[in-house]
Amino acid sequence: MASLPSNLLDPQAIYSYATGQSAGSWLSLGINTILSTIIGGIVLIVLVEVFSHKFGESIKPQNAFLVVLIANVVTNFGILGLLAGFLSSVPYVIILLPLVVWFVLIKVFFSQMNILHAFLTAVIFFMLSMLVVPYLTAIVSGFIPMTLA
Numbered sequence: 565m566a567s568l569p570s571n572l573l574d575p576q577a578i579y580s581y582a583t584g585q586s587a588g589s590w591l592s593l594g595i596n597t598i599l600s601t602i603i604g605g606i607v608l609i610v611l612v613e614v615f616s617h618k619f620g621e622s623i624k625p626q627n628a629f630l631v632v633l634i635a636n637v638v639t640n641f642g643i644l645g646l647l648a649g650f651l652s653s654v655p656y657v658i659i660l661l662p663l664v665v666w667f668v669l670i671k672v673f674f675s676q677m678n679i680l681h682a683f684l685t686a687v688i689f690f691m692l693s694m695l696v697v698p699y700l701t702a703i704v705s706g707f708i709p710m711t712l713a
Contacts, residue, residue: 597636599704604636604697605629608689612674615681627673635693638665666690 608628616623639662667686674682 595705595708596701597633599708600697600701601629601633601636603700603704604632604693607692607697607700608632611685611689611692612677615677615685619678619681621676621678621681623674623676631669631673635662635665635669663687663690666693 605628608631609625612623612625612628615621663686666689667683670686670689671677671679671682674685677685
């Protein structure tokens with residue numbers, strides 16, 4: 565996960581951070597984001613299809629990749645870290661914020677889902693995104709040559 569500078573309002577701090585990283589680290593971050601989006605999208609499609617068949621809801625499974633991509637960008641590039649800094653007095657904010665992000669994204673992109681089913685999908689996929697998706701991403705990334713790293 566990229567750790568952004570503390571002062572995001574200062575363009576010089578962002579520029580110095582961006583130029584201070586090697587090309588390999590930016591390439592690794594991009595490849596990991598793409599791989600985790602593809603793998604997470606496949607896992608989310610399976611989960612959403614199970615829920616849609618179980619409860620008789622019609623959904624568009626292709627939205628799963630967009631949901632996972634947006635969530636990956638929000639979590640991998642430090643946006644949630646900034647929010648957690650503002651809400652540090654709330655207990656378990658590190659767990660609650662990603663869960664809220666998943667719930668909102670699932671409810672927005674799968675609007676046909678019942679709110680309870682969207683919440684259950686968000687909780688289950690939040691757990692899967694912490695346990696299964698990084699494991700599968702690491703396995704797949706072992707087959708990708710990293711020449712700049």
